[in-house]
Amino acid sequence: MTSQCRAIVTETTGGPEVLVLREVPIPVAGRGELLIKVAAVGVNFIETYQREGIYPVRFPFTPGAEAAGTVVAVGEGVETFAVGDRVATAEGVGCYAEYAIVGADMALPVPAGVPLDVAAALPLQGMTAHYLMNSTFHVEPGQTVLVHAGAGGVGLLLTQMLKERGARVISTVSTDEKEELSRVAGADEVLRYGGFAEAVRELTDGNGVDVVYDGVGKDTFDGSLASLRIRGTMVLFGGASGQAPLFDLQRLNDGGSLFITRPTLKHHLRNVTERRWRSSEVFNAVASGQLTARIGARFPLAEAAAAHAALQGRRTTGKVILEP
Numbered sequence: 390m391t392s393q394c395r396a397i398v399t400e401t402t403g404g405p406e407v408l409v410l411r412e413v414p415i416p417v418a419g420r421g422e423l424l425i426k427v428a429a430v431g432v433n434f435i436e437t438y439q440r441e442g443i444y445p446v447r448f449p450f451t452p453g454a455e456a457a458g459t460v461v462a463v464g465e466g467v468e469t470f471a472v473g474d475r476v477a478t479a480e481g482v483g484c485y486a487e488y489a490i491v492g493a494d495m496a497l498p499v500p501a502g503v504p505l506d507v508a509a510a511l512p513l514q515g516m517t518a519h520y521l522m523n524s525t526f527h528v529e530p531g532q533t534v535l536v537h538a539g540a541g542g543v544g545l546l547l548t549q550m551l552k553e554r555g556a557r558v559i560s561t562v563s564t565d566e567k568e569e570l571s572r573v574a575g576a577d578e579v580l581r582y583g584g585f586a587e588a589v590r591e592l593t594d595g596n597g598v599d600v601v602y603d604g605v606g607k608d609t610f611d612g613s614l615a616s617l618r619i620r621g622t623m624v625l626f627g628g629a630s631g632q633a634p635l636f637d638l639q640r641l642n643d644g645g646s647l648f649i650t651r652p653t654l655k656h657h658l659r660n661v662t663e664r665r666w667r668s669s670e671v672f673n674a675v676a677s678g679q680l681t682a683r684i685g686a687r688f689p690l691a692e693a694a695a696a697h698a699a700l701q702g703r704r705t706t707g708k709v710i711l712e713p
């Protein structure tokens with residue numbers, strides 16, 4: 390094996406153009422770590438927030454927490470994985486690269502029958518959908534749920550998983566193509582963003598929905614609150630349109646004794662047991678054909694900047710992956 394590999398490196402915050410391809414030393418697996426040869430990298434919104442400086446990182450920085458690949462070296466003390474194993478992760482280090490380090494505890498075995506590109510499309514968005522509907526607000530059969538960005542990576546997975554649970558799903562999307570994808574995923578009603586809160590009221594006999602899953606943030610926040618039933622729950626889990634504004638708690642009273650929470654994935658992967666519970670349910674659902682991961686766009690590793698621009702420009706559907 391040569392000692393150099395290609396990786397995306399950024400020296401500063403900025404637009405997509407700060408993501409450049411470099412030759413870097415192949416990282417070395419330390420104690421409790423795996424070195425994987427990356428087959429596919431999952432691109433996620435958090436990397437755009439890191440690139441823009443919304444979430445501070447140390448420079449030079451190689452983004453990427455989600456990938457799937459083959460173990461090529463194991464560090465001291467690793468007993469759970471061996472060279473040649475196929476693994477995926479939502480918690481890797483510097484995954485926009487040909488080789489990346491994954492803590493053995495953070496590695497997820499990829500079941501037979503799940504190709505590595507599909508495996509790279511699942512951990513972060515799949516486990517997010519899983520905790521949102523099981524842990525943040527446990528959705529029960531028959532409940533009505535509003536899912537924003539219904540044709541996005543989280544949106545398509547969450548919609549399918551909610552329908553499997555027996556919930557009624559109302560989604561929002563921006564285009565006809567996205568509407569079609571959201572419907573195929575199972576959404577019962579697909580809305581455009583303009584006037585969505587009023588449309589939700591009409592669709593729910595004036596009552597509102599039990600829970601809103603809002604990863605769009607700034608542009609949808611007020612409408613999401615206005616879409617809830619009395620004692621409904623607002624789950625703000627991202628800010629694809631920008632971060633939601635500061636919030637006056639009195640609005641929860643006015644809106645009908647509402648609940649609001651702002652969860653994040655890392656607090657729902659507290660240990661190996663929790664990680665394996667979520668990941669095995671997601672991976673097994675894909676392996677059995679119950680859940681479909683749509684890879685909406687593939688970019689060569691060198692075109693990471695184009696992938697970020699497409700994601701932020703609302704031009705993607707489902708998962709965006711990079712292929713080293």
Ligand code: NDP
Binds near residue numbers: 435653703707
């Ligand atoms: P998506 O694939 O859903 O892409 C974002 C989508 O948001 C777009 O495709 C677009 O769909 C919609 N959108 C609405 N307004 C805008 C806007 N102004 N600019 C850009 N996009 C907009 O991304 P992900 O599935 O990866 O992530 C969705 C959200 O979930 C993100 O906010 C992300 O940060 C968050 N997230 C949070 C996690 C957590 O644990 N808290 C974990 C994973 C993701 P349309 O064109 O149909 O409106």
